[in-house]
Amino acid sequence: MTNTNRVRRGMASNPERNMCPGLPEYTDHIFHTCERAREVWHYFEQANTGVHDPNLELKEWVLCNLTHMTTDTMWPMKFTFALWWLWRWRNEACLGRISNIPGDKIRFLFMSFKEISNAWLSPQKWHIWVEGAQEETWWVGNHHRSAASH
Numbered sequence: 435m436t437n438t439n440r441v442r443r444g445m446a447s448n449p450e451r452n453m454c455p456g457l458p459e460y461t462d463h464i465f466h467t468c469e470r471a472r473e474v475w476h477y478f479e480q481a482n483t484g485v486h487d488p489n490l491e492l493k494e495w496v497l498c499n500l501t502h503m504t505t506d507t508m509w510p511m512k513f514t515f516a517l518w519w520l521w522r523w524r525n526e527a528c529l530g531r532i533s534n535i536p537g538d539k540i541r542f543l544f545m546s547f548k549e550i551s552n553a554w555l556s557p558q559k560w561h562i563w564v565e566g567a568q569e570e571t572w573w574v575g576n577h578h579r580s581a582a583s584h
Contacts, residue, residue: 462492
């Protein structure tokens with residue numbers, strides 16, 4: 435919850451941003467216009483991925499990034515993932531846990547994207563043994579199969 439919402443609900447007395455003092459903290463600032471967020475979006479802008487217009491309203495900007503067609507078919511997942519990490523890093527900073535925020539956020543996101551992409555795109559075979567099961571089952575990528583169906 436942003437500081438502005440905490441003040442509105444009587445949970446805090448100061449609506450200012452913890453990480454960017456001087457102005458009330460709104461969702462748009464955390465995810466879209468904050469210098470820390472812009473640093474992340476600037477990297478993707480250089481890679482010609484997504485929509486990075488800081489003049490768009492937050493809702494329009496999010497919708498554009500979730501529906502924008504790029505050469506990177508994983509962009510909607512990466513965009514959502516980056517938003518989640520921006521929120522997490524903001525909360526870590528608010529709670530004074532700066533050591534939980536990576537020094538190189540871009541590298542952290544890139545390595546995380548790579549790990550997620552490999553998990554989704556690489557077919558993998560796992561055996562699942564269920565006590566009392568009559569057949570062997572496994573998962574290949576995102577598809578469930580049973581030994582009886584082959």
